[in-house]
Amino acid sequence: MKLNSLGFPRIGRQRELKFALEQYWREEINQTELQAIAADLRRTHWQWQADAGVELLPVGDFAFYDHVLTLSATLGVVPERHLQGDIDLDTLFRVARGRAPTGTPAPAAQMTKFFNTNYHYIVPELKEDQQFNLSWPQLWQEAEEAIAQGHQVKPVLLGPVTYLHLAKTVGGKFNKLALLPSLLAAYEQLLAKFASLGVTWVQLDEPILALELDAEWQQALRSSYQQLHGAPVKVLLASYYGSIAHHHELVSSLPVAGLHLDIVSDREQLALFADSLAAEQVLSAGVINGRNVWAAELDLLAETLAPYAHQLGDRLWLAPSCSLLHTPVDLSVEQQLAPELKALLAFAKQKLVELQELQLLLNEPLSAQAKAICERCQQLRLQRQQSRDAEVAARLAALTAQDFQRHSVFALRQQAQQQKLQLPLLPTTTIGSFPQTQAVRHLRSRWRKGEVSAAEYQNQLQQVTKDTIERQLKLGIDVLVHGEAERTDMVEYFGEQLAGVGFTQYGWVQSYGSRCVKPPLIYADVSRPQPMTLDWATYAQSLTDKPVKGMLTGPVTILHWSFCREDISRETVANQLALAIRDEVADLEQAGIGIIQIDEPAFREGLPLKQSDWQHYLDWAVAAFRLSASAVQDHTQIHTHMCYSEFNNTIAAIAAMDADVITIETSRSQMQLLDVFEAFEYPNEIGPGVYDIHSPNIPTEAEIVALMEKAAERIGLRQLWINPDCGLKTRQWEEVEPALRNMVNAARELRRRL
Ligand code: GLN
Ligand code: ZN
Numbered sequence: 001m002k003l004n005s006l007g008f009p010r011i012g013r014q015r016e017l018k019f020a021l022e023q024y025w026r027e028e029i030n031q032t033e034l035q036a037i038a039a040d041l042r043r044t045h046w047q048w049q050a051d052a053g054v055e056l057l058p059v060g061d062f063a064f065y066d067h068v069l070t071l072s073a074t075l076g077v078v079p080e081r082h083l084q085g086d087i088d089l090d091t092l093f094r095v096a097r098g099r100a101p102t103g104t105p106a107p108a109a110q111m112t113k114f115f116n117t118n119y120h121y122i123v124p125e126l127k128e129d130q131q132f133n134l135s136w137p138q139l140w141q142e143a144e145e146a147i148a149q150g151h152q153v154k155p156v157l158l159g160p161v162t163y164l165h166l167a168k169t170v171g172g173k174f175n176k177l178a179l180l181p182s183l184l185a186a187y188e189q190l191l192a193k194f195a196s197l198g199v200t201w202v203q204l205d206e207p208i209l210a211l212e213l214d215a216e217w218q219q220a221l222r223s224s225y226q227q228l229h230g231a232p233v234k235v236l237l238a239s240y241y242g243s244i245a246h247h248h249e250l251v252s253s254l255p256v257a258g259l260h261l262d263i264v265s266d267r268e269q270l271a272l273f274a275d276s277l278a279a280e281q282v283l284s285a286g287v288i289n290g291r292n293v294w295a296a297e298l299d300l301l302a303e304t305l306a307p308y309a310h311q312l313g314d315r316l317w318l319a320p321s322c323s324l325l326h327t328p329v330d331l332s333v334e335q336q337l338a339p340e341l342k343a344l345l346a347f348a349k350q351k352l353v354e355l356q357e358l359q360l361l362l363n364e365p366l367s368a369q370a371k372a373i374c375e376r377c378q379q380l381r382l383q384r385q386q387s388r389d390a391e392v393a394a395r396l397a398a399l400t401a402q403d404f405q406r407h408s409v410f411a412l413r414q415q416a417q418q419q420k421l422q423l424p425l426l427p428t429t430t431i432g433s434f435p436q437t438q439a440v441r442h443l444r445s446r447w448r449k450g451e452v453s454a455a456e457y458q459n460q461l462q463q464v465t466k467d468t469i470e471r472q473l474k475l476g477i478d479v480l481v482h483g484e485a486e487r488t489d490m491v492e493y494f495g496e497q498l499a500g501v502g503f504t505q506y507g508w509v510q511s512y513g514s515r516c517v518k519p520p521l522i523y524a525d526v527s528r529p530q531p532m533t534l535d536w537a538t539y540a541q542s543l544t545d546k547p548v549k550g551m552l553t554g555p556v557t558i559l560h561w562s563f564c565r566e567d568i569s570r571e572t573v574a575n576q577l578a579l580a581i582r583d584e585v586a587d588l589e590q591a592g593i594g595i596i597q598i599d600e601p602a603f604r605e606g607l608p609l610k611q612s613d614w615q616h617y618l619d620w621a622v623a624a625f626r627l628s629a630s631a632v633q634d635h636t637q638i639h640t641h642m643c644y645s646e647f648n649n650t651i652a653a654i655a656a657m658d659a660d661v662i663t664i665e666t667s668r669s670q671m672q673l674l675d676v677f678e679a680f681e682y683p684n685e686i687g688p689g690v691y692d693i694h695s696p697n698i699p700t701e702a703e704i705v706a707l708m709e710k711a712a713e714r715i716g717l718r719q720l721w722i723n724p725d726c727g728l729k730t731r732q733w734e735e736v737e738p739a740l741r742n743m744v745n746a747a748r749e750l751r752r753r754l
Contacts, residue, residue, distance in 0.1 A: 001309065001316055001362065003355045004260065004284045005054045006203065006238060007061030007156055007323030008045040009348050011510045013330040017041055018514040021064065025514075027101050031089060038064065039145065046146055052352035053359070056154035056201055059143045061323060064089060065096040065513045068114075068121035068166065071158055075186050076135035079125045079170075081106035087136045096122050096513060110168065111512055115207055115241045116609055117291070117326055118561075120512035124167035128174045132186035140193050147197060155194050156323075159204035159237070160187050160228075161220045177220055184227050195232035203236040203260070204228070207322075209251065210242030210262070210609045218250055225254040236260055240286060240322035242609045245269050248276070258282030264289045264321040267304065274308050283312060286321035287358070288351050293327055293507070293521060293563045295346040296354050299377040302361035309362045318355050318362075324348035328507035328518075341502045343383060344523055384567050387500070387524030392576055399575075404626045406658065408634045410684050413660060416635040421547055421594060425754065426708070426722050428747045429479035429687065431641055431663055432551045432597065433487070433727035434468045435736060440485050461485050462539060469543045471737065476744045479595060480548045482540035484729065490553045490599060491561040495520035497532045498580055501562070520562040522573055528580035531587050538591045547595050549639065550588040552581055554600040555624045561602055574624035581628035589632045597639035598629055598659070601726075604644060611649075618653040625657045637661065639687075643726040645673035651680045663687035665725040667699070671710040678714040686715055689725030690746070691739050696731075698739045704746035717754070722747045 011017045020037040023029045046057045063070045072078065072095075073087050082094040084103045093100035098108035110123040139155060146153045158166075160183050164176050194202055206221065213221075228235055234257035243266030244251060251259065252273065259277075261269045263285050270285060277283055285308070287301050309316050331347040346354055357373050364370055406413060440461070447457040468483035487493040495501040501520050508516040533550060541548040555577035564573055581598065588596050603625075608617050629638045640659035645666050647654055654662065666673050666688040674688055688711050690704045704722070711720055722743055728736050 001314055001318060001359055002056070003052065003054045003352075003359060004056070004154075004236075004317040004319035005049050005058050005324070005352065006205075006240070006260065006286075006290070006320060007058045007325055008049060009325055009327065009329050009510065010041065010045075010062045011329070011508065011516060012041050013333055013349075013506065015506075015508055015516055018516060021514040025093070025097070025101070034064075034089075038062065042142065042145065043149060046149065046151055048349055049352055050151060053356045054352065055152055057146055057151045058156045058203070058323075059146055059153045060139050060156040061325070062142060065092055066120070066122050068124065068158060068163075069096055070136070070138055071163065072122070072124045073136035074134060074139050074190065075183070076131065076133040077124050077126065077167075078135075079106075079109060082109075092136075113605070115210070116605075116607075117241070118509070118511055118517065118605075119325060121166065124163065125170045126164075126167045126176060126179060127171050128169070128178075130179050130182070132179075132183050134186060134189055134193070139190070140197060143194060143197050143199060153199060154201045154203055154236070155199060156203040156205065156238075157190075159206040160184055160224050161217065162206045162208045164220070165208045165217065177216060180220055180224065184224055187228060188231055191228065191231040191233050191235075199233055201236055201257070202231075202233045203238050205238045205240070207239055207241050209239040209244040209247050210265075212246065212610055212612065218247070221250065222254065225256055229255040234258065236282065236284060238284070240290070241265070243269055245272055246610075248272055252276040256281070258284060258317070260284035260286060260317075260319060262286045262321040264291075270304070270308055274311060277312070277315070280315075282315045282317055283308070284317040284319045286319045288318075288320040288354050289566070290320035290322040290324050290351070291326050292566065293345050293347060294566055295344055295350070295380055296358075297377050297380060298354060298358050298361060299374040301358055302365070305358070305362060306365075318358055320351055320355070324351060326509055327351065328504065328509055330506075333506050334504055336505055337502070340383065340386075341521070341523055343380065344387075345521075347507070384565075387565070387567075389500070389525035389527060392525040392527050392579070395579055396572065396575055399627070404623055404630060406630050406632070406634070406638075410658065410660065413634045413637075414685075416633075417637045417660065420635040421637065423478055423547075424747075425717060425751055426720055426747050427478040428722045428744050429477060429549065429663075430472075430481055430724055430740070431643075431727045432481050432484050432549075432599070433729035434471075434481070434483040434485070435731055435733050436485065436729050437464075437733075440464055441488075444488065465536065465540055466543060469540055469548070471733075472740075473544060473546070475737065475740050477740065478546065480540070480544060480546055481551060482536050482548060484551060484727070486536060491558050492520060494532060494553050494558060495562065497528070497530075498526050498577075499529050500524035500526040500576070517561075520558075522559070522562045522564045524565070526573065526576040526580055528583050532584055534584070534587050534591060537588055537593050541591075541593060548593065550585070550593040550596040552584055552596065552598045552628075554598045554603070554640065555581055555628050556606060556621045557600050557602040559624075560606050571620040571624070574620060575627060578624040578627035582631050585629065585638075586631045589636050594635070595637045595639065596629075596632070597641060598625065599641045600625060600657075601641065601643045603642055604646065604650065607650075614649070618650065618656075622653050622656045625659075629657075629659065639663065641726075645669060647673065647676045651676045651682065655680065655682055655684070659684060661685040661687060661721060663689065663721065663723050665689045666711075667692040667707065667725050671707055671714065674711055674714040682715075685719045685721060687721030687723040688715075690722060691724035691743060693724050693726045693728055693731060696735055698735055699742060701742040701745045701749065704743055705749055708746065708750055
């Protein structure tokens with residue numbers, strides 16, 4: 001039984017790659033120095049995997065920016081605007097970031113989320129007459145590098161069909177699949193190149209198999225693997241991020257030497273595919289979760305796998321469900337984790353050891369070592385049981401339909417709110433955060449280091465809040481916010497105050513390029529020991545008679561941006577989070593806060609890969625939001641915010657959330673994205689963004705008026721608010737103040753015309 005690694009995090013356990021890249025981009029180190037740091041990381045990561053007993057080490061998982069981009073460069077797919085002479089490392093950076101230490105800047109290529117992960121890839125741009133030529137040697141040079149270090153390697157690349165699927169077409173519409181034959185020819189050359197280095201196995205990843213595919217794409221898979229069957233290497237066809245049971249017939253008919261399946265997402269696939277394997281085919285069982293941070297219950301896994309180990313012998317390989325790219329690197333560097341929490345965890349390096357232990361449980365189940373592993377797993381389960389909080393469970397069990405519903409329908413609430421709040425037509429507001437200045441960040445870091453007392457920290461942030469309120473008053477905004485100066489991150493801030501949520505020091509995961517995120521760990525039942533935002537909200541409200549919005553992060557967003565425990569359903573965790581937020585909402589209302597915003601920017605991210613699974617997700621996600629929002633009286637206005645405008649297939653769910661006001665990002669789309677709201681006859685109030693906060697440009701009054709006129713063609717005036725696309729945290733006051741002044745003036749101008 002081989003251990004199969006699909007890829008290791010490239011960023012380094014102390015984010016060495018991040019820092020090296022940023023130094024290189026600032027021209028503080030040269031390319032040779034950057035290459036040396038990268039080579040060091042690869043050497044270390046290969047060695048760790050070899051030490052854990054992985055025989056065929058993955059190559060191609062390393063990338064300076066993104067592995068999809070590396071593959072594009074390998075295939076010679078580089079937009080002309082970035083191609084200045086031969087492809088080199090700076091070409092890749094120009095594609096990814098628009099600029100590099102050498103070459104002329106040009107607009108960066110588009111970046112988007114990789115399937116249902118928080119990893120972002122650079123979207124390949126394909127022209128109708130696209131040529132594919134092996135143009136960038138990184139992949140085979142890395143294979144040579146590992147071989148020179150005494151390893152056997154297994155190059156890992158995105159397969160041709162997924163690559164095409166992820167690409168976008170430029171310069172007119174055409175069917176991407178027409179490019180498949182020439183793309184396959186390039187893959188054949190690449191595989192031959194690997195074979196010439198002595199490589200025997202190549203892994204081709206086709207995660208699109210986790211999607212529903214129409215006949216054309218299914219046929220593309222069929223013809224591609226038929227053709228690659230002739231290559232002088234064995235192909236391991238890998239899928240992950242979801243079950244591919246729905247493509248069983250197709251996949252089992254493909255002439256590949258092996259299949260890798262994400263067993264974590266669907267255990268039933270084991271029996272299904274094991275029975276249809278061809279005589280020599282290998283099955284790589286992805287049983288260790290590559291998307292999460294929790295230690296596996298290896299004894300139970302061994303029990304599940306034992307019959308297949310028996311059936312398949314050495315044709316069964318053991319693997320993580322996907323590349324370990326989505327997990328932090330090494331738990332052993334954490335010094336501040338509570339031992340109870342640490343015992344529940346396994347990061348990338350630990351997951352390799354888990355594979356090795358699983359192998360041992362299957363090969364030598366009666367050994368003393370195996371017994372010790374099983375005892376540890378028992379212990380782990382006991383501890384997981386202790387993460388239950390009887391009070392939380394009782395509260396959840398006692399919920400009734402009433403708890404998920406406001407007292408009255410929207411039309412009645414709207415009247416009550418109008419009477420209470422007395423807002424003008426087209427009220428102006430902002431989304432929550434105001435510029436986080438260097439001074440604020442510096443203050444927080446000194447407070448965290450203990451150099452500034454809690455009282456002093458509080459005091460200084462109050463000054464910042466006061467200043468933020470005064471600026472908004474001067475601008476004449478109708479509904480104010482306190483500015484979120486006390487928050488580094490909208491999820492972290494709440495996570496730090498919730499019971500059941502933990503934090504690491506180095507649990508970083510690559511999001512894109514050099515950007516990493518450190519998601520909170522939801523490891524136990526969640527509850528709110530004490531109010532989280534009440535002091536800030538009431539302080540801000542004490543400074544003015546105008547309404548100040550309370551500002552909370554919603555349960556669905558906290559869930560998606562955290563590593564979530566797996567011993568209970570995500571739905572249950574969402575409801576636990578919802579109860580915690582609900583308590584905060586109730587406290588805010590009690591304290592006289594009349595408008596409360598519950599942000600859900602990650603709501604859409606949770607949509608499953610298969611459309612047929614969407615409804616179930618939407619049902620529980622909407623319910624969790626409603627649970628968080630429904631404890632208030634009719635006259636208390638609930639807002640939500642989502643910073644995207646792709647509502648085509650989800651508008652019914654958005655309406656079902658029943659927020660009194662929703663603010664969305666629309667400024668770039670010229671309000672076209674309101675079409676779905678119009679067609680749906682969306683009943684509640686909407687604030688379509690009129691200020692693109694991602695750009696340093698300051699929108700003029702006339703531009704804002706024009707945007708709102710477009711909005712008013714689609715949505716009734718009484719339903720409309722005026723606000724920016726999103727929070728203003730990353731902007732400067734020098735841009736924000738004139739932009740908001742123009743926004744307020746635009747509102748006044750529009751009111752005057754009525
Ligand atoms: N209230 C948050 C802010 O303004 C919302 C951020 C977001 O939508 N991502 O920063
Ligand atoms: Zn936003």
